Amino acid sequence: MPTLDYIVTPVDAAAHRFRVVLQTDVVPGDTIELALPSWIPGSYVIRDFARHMLSIAAESGGEAIYVQPIDRQRWQCTPGSDHLTVACEFYARDESVRAAFLDDTRGFFNFTSLALRPTGRENDVCRVTLDPPSGISDWQVATTLPAVDVDSRGFGGYEAESYWALIDQPVAMGNAIEYVRFQVRGVPHAFVLLGSHDADTQRLAADLAAVCEAQAAVFDELPAREYLFLAQITANGFGGLEHCESSVLQVPRAALPSRVPAANGESVRSEAYETLLGLCSHEYFHLWNVKRIRPQAVAENDLQSEAYFRDLWAYEGVTSYFDDLGLVRAGLISEQGYLDRLATLATRIDRTPGRHRQSLSQSSFDAWLKFYRPDENTPNAVISYYGKGAQFALGLDLKLRVETDGAVSLDDVMRRAWEVHGREDRPVPEHGLAAIAAEASGLDLDIFTESYLETIIDAPWADWLGYFGIDAMFAPGKDDEAALRGRFGVRTGAGAQPRVSHVFDDTPAQTAGISPQDRLVAIDGIEVGANLVGQLRRYPAGAVVAVHLFRSDELLVRHVTLGRAAAGEWKLRIDENADSAAHARRARWLKNAHSA
Known part of the structure; x- marks a missing residue:
């Protein structure tokens, strides 16, 4: 069976250089095309990873051969022989x-940044050797790449069933790696701390286990042999x-x-920590929605050019909805805390003028051009397919x-999408999730999907909250941003x-110049x-x-006529006077993923 063999070496840490060697058998005299991805799945913009290539050289049969850029x-x-390096x-x-x-101090890479592939051989088995950095003896490796023959630090041989599988297995290495381990449904999980910290790891493990279980309950199946949160500890960076x-x-x-314990002796759960748990909840939900319930346009793309589609709301938007929902279902935030988050999201959307220019469908399609390249006019031109x-x-x-009087929910729709598409590895065609919702x-x-996906009209989410006992x-x-945004602009x-x-x-500010x-x-x-503001x-x-x-x-001087009102703000509150049926419906929504 033909293989693609890679040797990855942190060849010069001080100069920030990786060396990657590809070796494979070929047919003598055949012209081999080599390609490096131009983008990475999950981040929908052309990134041109090849711009970081410093050199490329090839040999075959002990002789150097010319590598021509296309x-x-x-x-x-x-190649002149049956082997190419x-x-x-x-x-x-x-x-x-x-x-x-x-x-x-550390290394990290996605194979999309470093691994050339011979085009047409993406389904070949990929064997990888991870070398330790020269002169550094205390590094270890963290990756979900299947190990074949590795040492106690994780350096050595790995294998992926294809190139596409290879580029979905990031690798971290360094001298400050700590595993915070826990299990979900019998599957080993870990939050891998990459860097120095003073975290309460016991609290972290317990909270993450609850979050992951809440999300697994949506699908009632956990299709992974292991799962790692590879957490790069930074001063203020945030993302996933x-x-x-x-x-x-x-x-x-x-x-x-x-x-540091709180007054009651428990570990403090700060707002920033709850936001981190929301990020983990979001990325974990992608284990199903995006990674296995995959948009057809992405599944069929060779990563050389854009994969245009109009359904990013179904992948990033739906996942963003379930991330905070997962926190309240896990018992990590209160029902009112969850409603406060919904209100904050609604306020942010309402204060974004781009919602009057760009539909959700357009926002998805234009992600390659606009969303990942923000500028000073972005709030006026773009609406986020995450938030909206x-x-x-x-x-x-x-x-x-x-x-449906509680018979069907979005949980049911996502489980159906998993059963029909994710479990069977059948990519989802455009508008597929909306079709599943109608069928289920x-x-x-x-009319609902066309009105609120294809136009700039906001979906009437607030109209239904009273049914669940929510005002x-x-x-x-009354906040400073509202005053600055509404009265000045x-x-x-x-x-x-x-x-x-x-x-x-x-x-007023724009009008005044x-x-x-x-x-x-x-x-x-x-x-x-x-x-x-004062x-x-x-x-x-x-x-x-x-x-x-x-x-x-x-x-310069500009004369500004101040606005009459601050920007709007949403408030959502539980109506304690609502009838018991409304409270029960809210509990089924916010607490029980299986009872709609």
Whole structure:
């Protein structure tokens, strides 16, 4: 059986360089095309990983052969014997979860960043040798790549059943790796701390086990032989990327649960820690939704060009809906805490002008061009398929529960998607999840999905909350952001001369000609300093103020007519006077994934 054999070596940690050697048998005289992915599944933008390639060289039969570039991510060569060796060096200094990183304390990579493949041989078995860094003796390896012959530190031989399986198995290595182990449904799990920390690991294990069980209960099946949360501990980075048996996280050190006990003797669960648990919940839900319930456009893509599709709401939006829902079902946040999160999401969406320009379907399709390349006008042009997709998923779930009298929920739809597509490895065609929802519920959902996916109209999620004993209120907000956003129309940074980062459409600031990157100096001759909102609140609605600002190095003045109201804010509260049936329906929604 033909194989692709890779040797990965952290060849120069100080210079941030990996060396990767590919060896394989070939037919003498055949021209071999070699390719490196241009993007990584789960992050929908062209990243051009080949830009970090420092060198490429090939030999066959002991003779060097010429490697000719075809385009920015493909090369070709013609071996003269039945064996080909290709050696590449890569610069690795990307600290994100998507690429490759190496210094003298740790290393990390996705194979999409380092592993060339001969095109047409993606289904060949891939054998990998992970070498330790030269001159460093205390590193160990963390990966879900199946081990074949490794030493006590994890260096040695691994194997993946195909190239596609290989690139779904990230690798971490370093001198500060700690496993926080727990089990879910008999499957070994671990939160792998990559870096120094002072976390309460016992609390971490217990909370993550509860989160993972809550998400596994949605599908009632856990299709992994193991699962690792590979957590890169950082000062303030935050984010994640899903894989088939792992996820890679960037975790702020301060977000980890503290060992310092609260007054009642329990470990403190901070807001930042709850946010981290939400990230873990999100990436874990992807174990089913995205990694196995896969969009057809992604499944059929060769990673050389974009995979356009209009259903990212069904993958990222639905997952974003279930991430916080998983926390309340796991008992880690209260029902009111969950409603507060829904209200915060709704407020954020309502304050984003881009929702009036871009539908959810457009947001999905345009992800390759707009979502991952934000600029100062992004809030005016784009709506997130994560946030608004989650809100649509909420509306769909509530509609299903209300109109089927509790017989069908979005949980049922996701289990059906798993049974039909995920378990059978049948990629989901475009609009597939909406079709499954209609089939499972027996409802005609065409108008609902067309109205709220293909247009800019918001799904009427709040209209159904009363059925579950929840009051929904919308009024001008009292927070500083609401005042700045509604009465002035900007977002700024901190500092003595706050710099404008965004100017929102159809606001007093935009009308007056204030621009992104302007530095605000004074209002009516009084220095702004760090009290911009406080100054604005001293003026009545409709007041005209003179705003002095620096644009580049030029001092300008703009006259702004202040708005009449702060930006809106949602509040959701449990109605304690609702009847017992409403309370029971809410409990089935928020506490029991199997009883709709």
